[in-house]
Amino acid sequence: VETFRAQITSEAEHLVASVFPQKLLELDNFVKEPILNVADLREIHSEVMIKVPEPIVFNNSHDGVDTNTKKRKLEDGVPDGNCQGGTNTQVKPEGMLTCNTKLADLIERVKPEIRSLIEKCNTVKMWVQLLIPRIEDGNNFGVSIQEETVAELRTVESEAASYLDQISRYYITRAKLVSKIIKYPHVEDYRKTVSEIDEKEYISLKIIVSELRNQYVTLHDMILKNIEKIKKPRSFNSEALY
Secondary structure: HHHHHHHHHHHHHHHHHHHHHHHHHHHHHHOOHHHHOOOOOOHHHHOOOOOOOOOOOOOOOOOOOOOOOOOOOOOOOOOOOOOOOOOOOOOOOOOOOOOHHHHHHHHHHHHHHHHHHHHHHHHHHHHHHHOOOOOOOOHHHHHHHHHHHHHHHHHHHHHHHHHHHHHHHHHHHHHHHHHHHHHHHHHHHHHHHHHHHHHHHHHHHHHHHHHHHHHHHHHHHHHHHOOHHOOOOOOOOOOOOO
16 A cells, blocks of 8 residues: 555656646647637538439329339339339438548547546546545644545546547537438538537537646646645644643
């Protein structure tokens, strides 16, 4: 246990003193990169390559046509043009429908930063928890600072984990919309909604990177300002009472 405590202490102090400021500068530069400062959001759109099927002309002529003829089910799901009935709008796309590659590349850059923050917060949180002294009656001001620091680290961890959940929700939401376009290729609103979802995710990614930077700043500032109380929450100096 003492070996683990010493290892955590060494690693956490290095994170707070050196790694947090370094990550702050890296993320600050990331926020300023052109990829996160696109003026016209149409540049990050990705066209959904699904063709609108040709309209089916209804043939009401009964000359030589059996009105009770059933639709022939073809392999591609499109009914025979001579058959009567409603229009089958389901059209299979050619090949695999790719995601928005520009956003996917950006997400792959942001995800490691999120994971890194979670791991670093977990290490520093364990360090502070191991510094909390045994429960005693009185003289707990320093302990309250330690507990508040742990609570802040836990909050940052939770928020960072929610960013990963937000990314997965983006993919599943976009997939459902693209599925709707496949089913209803003639409805333009679905195509517009995909573009709106992409724009929303792009803005969210920029906010996430900014928040990651701000969280490093906040944690670094908070811990350094209270480092004495975090390391030694209780004072054992005996002062004269007379």
